[in-house]
Amino acid sequence: MVRNKRWMSLVIICAVLLVVAGCGNKEKPNNEGASDSNKPAAELRDVQVMLDWSANTNHTGLYAAKDLGYYEEEGLNVKIVQPGAGGSDALVASGKADFGVSYQESVTLARTQGVPLVSIAAVIQHNTSGFAAPVDRNIKKAADFEGKSYGGWGSPVEEAVMKSIMEKDNADVSKVKMINMGDADYFTAVKRDIDFAWIFYAWTGIEAELREEKLDMIYVKDYSEALDYYTPVLVTSEKMINEDPELVKAFMRATAKGYDYAIKQPEEAAALLSKAVPELDKDLVLASQKWLSPLYQDDAPRWGEQKESVWKGYADWMFERKLLDKPLEAGSAFTNDFLPDSP
Structure with a gap:
């Protein structure tokens, strides 16, 4: 998965978000009260989760929670859907989707533009x-x-990140030739007209390994603590949190169990993802899942945990480089309140 395609989605999202900020009254109504895990199927509450991109191993916990019945145990009938051209953020913010997969950089930009x-x-x-x-x-x-x-x-963010890490090596970003990749994937593009691109190693890097095409990988987090931000993240709207916190708790209880399953049983979790999305390369899914599963929780006390220092550090980095119009109130951009103490 080439990282830069996500930035193109972010550019589209930003335009949409300015409109969405005023759409609060168009949100669909929420049922009141907590979900009963013993409800029959006919009474399960419909919940829509919108992905950020095509299904991949970032999403395995969601598919595991659905396949293994964790959502049903919480009284939820969860539908996982692919995003449109504008991505998930605008639809979640406007109430057209209940939850979504996003990125810290996208949420940061949205929050500073008044999008909840x-x-x-x-x-x-x-x-x-x-x-x-x-x-x-x-x-x-x-x-x-x-x-x-x-x-x-x-995207201006691409050049800003590149400039930031190149300066650490006393190098000049203006000496890099910038080329629009168009619709080409990474492997096509590097054979055609580029030397390097921004990728997520868990997918494109693992695919390179399976192709036996050796890569040199420069992780942005190794150059700057501020660039070790959360990507991806799960999001919802302030309205959902304020009006139906029990739904958010139920969704997160089941989702945390799904990711815990993917952490502890990567091979079985990979099989669930491949079953749900059969068009994916099964070998890639399995290899990617084995690589990624230990990294979901990593050194955090529990899966999903977020730190205010991470949100503030990246937002300050963006603001200093004029990628934000104003500083972020980091404490309001995230919450750990809906994470279960244990899955």
Whole structure:
């Protein structure tokens, strides 16, 4: 999965979010009260979860919770849907979807524009994205970007991140040739006209391993603590939290159990994802799941835990680089209140 395609979605989302901020009265009504885990199927409450991108191992816990009946135990009939062109944020903020998969950078931008999105769990504790290049391009550190061709989408955030880490190596981002990748995937693009791109290793990096195409990987978190942000995250709206907190608790109890299953039983969890989304490459799903499962919780006391220092650090980084119009009130952008003490 090429990281930059997500930034293109973010550009689209940003335009939509400005409109969504005034759409609070259009949200669908919520049923009141907690869900009864013993309800018959006919009485299960319909809940829609919108993904951020095509289904992949970032989402395994959701599919596990659905397949293993954890949502039904909480009285929920959960439908997992693919995002439209505008991504999940706008639909969650407007109440058209109950929950969604997003990213800290997207929620940060939304919050500073008055859009009431709230992150309720970090899917992965540490940023697994970075700049990847075939080994024959000899890109071993950020300074080696100079004179090379980068495939992206022209987002100001891409260049800001690249500039930030290149400065650590006393290098100049203006010496990088920026190329729009269009619809090409990473493997096509590096054979055609680029030297490196921003990817998530858990998917594209693992696919490279299966293809036996060796990569040099420069993780952005290794250059800056501020860039070790949460990506992806689960989100809902402030309205949902305020008006139906019991639904959020029920959803998170089941979801946490799903991710705990994926952590402890990666092979079985991979099989569940492949069953739910049969068009995915089963070998890639299995290899990716084995790599990613230990990283969901990592060094956190429980899956999903978020720190205010992480939210503030990345938002301050964005503001200093003029990627935000104003500072973020970090404490209001996320909550750990709906995470169960144990799955």
